[in-house]
Amino acid sequence: MNAALQDGYGGYLVLSAIVLLAHEPWRWLGFALGRNIKADGEVFLWVRAVATALVSGMVTKLVLLPAGTLASVPLAVRGAALVGGIAIYTATRRSLAFGVGGGSAILALIEWLRAGVW
Template sequence: MSTFIGDWHALLVLVIAGFLPNEAWRMLGLWFGGGVDEGSELLVWVRAVATAILAGVIAQILVLPPGALASVPDWLRYGAVAAGFAAFMLTQRSIFAGVVCGEIVMLAGKWWLG
């Protein structure tokens, strides 16, 4: 079993230093934000900023890909994004369907290229 789990000390440090501090803030946010109106101007602005940041990160990864993604041709990356967006729109804005479709196109294209 220890070969499957690996070094349990590292897992313990990961849980204590990474998981627990984040969960405390999540629970506080859930507790404080429970009664906040989702249509308020502040939350609309927060949602817009979060969407803009996510779009910027996706654009940066698409244009200047890091690591192994740099070995994927540009046309395949852009095609996977286009296919994922098309699936997103065709499935009544299902994020899951868009991501899965984009991943399938990326993996199939990379497999086809060898």
């Protein structure tokens, strides 16, 4: 464990400082900047498109370049699970539960079969 966290209360103090100085200010700034934005205005449409593109970028990064345990699953399997999830989502009349659950089930099934073969 990092030395900064070893002392009980000191550890929470360090984490609090990181949260308050490095993380929350972006939310506060968004609150301040959003004051004059209207839900049907052009600026709003642009900001929303930026946020949507950003979330989508995070998806491809998590699938193509994952960290940790997911990296042990081959890229082709991750891709197949994502495409399969989209297909199930579409086939079930846009059910998020079936799409998300189905994608992960495909991933687990292929990995389980692979582990059995090798």
